[in-house]
Amino acid sequence: MSVNWFSVDTPLPTGPMRVAVTEQGVVAAACSAQGAAGLPRGPELGDPDRDRRAVVVKERLAEYFAGRRRDLELPIDWRLAAGPQLAVLQTLQRTVGFGSTITYGKLAERSGVFGDGPEERALAAQAVGSIMGSCPLSLLVPCHRVVAADGLGGFGGGAAGMELKRWLLTLEGVLAPTLDWSS
């Protein structure tokens, strides 16, 4: 099973994305260099414009960024995730749509892979935080729609990552463009 990489131009503050596809679908998508490391390496796609998968990905992403598409509806290859991570990511991808958000704790609860006791909730939230931080499928799995119970929460990649998260949430209308969340 081969993994092929290609770049996708985006209007994101972080610049173009790196996307990897297999015969099954999109296996990885990194907005910045954050997730790029540690992901399965593979040859660069010779001519992305001639690869149907790459073309579709670019098309969908472009429409999404333009606000014309609510769901990317791209085939996803989940091989990088397993066990609880897989459950959480799929739950997130399946139940949290464009323009809506969910808290770390709620997502953990909804995934059902963690205990449902009140104390396990805090721990589950951290676990989910870890999982999101290592999520190799930025955008395809809406990691940016997961927020803290009392605010925005964080995002991988430091300041650049936060900027990206705000950018995405603003695009989806979750955040008012003028609202200052820096506090």
Added chain:
DNA sequence: TGCAATGCTTGTG
């Protein structure tokens, strides 16, 4: 306002 806890991920030895 500040701290302790709990599980999963990831980086070394």
Added chain:
DNA sequence: CACAAGCATTGCA
């Protein structure tokens, strides 16, 4: 392979 440390957090004191 085994071990240890850190979190994109929460909830209570």
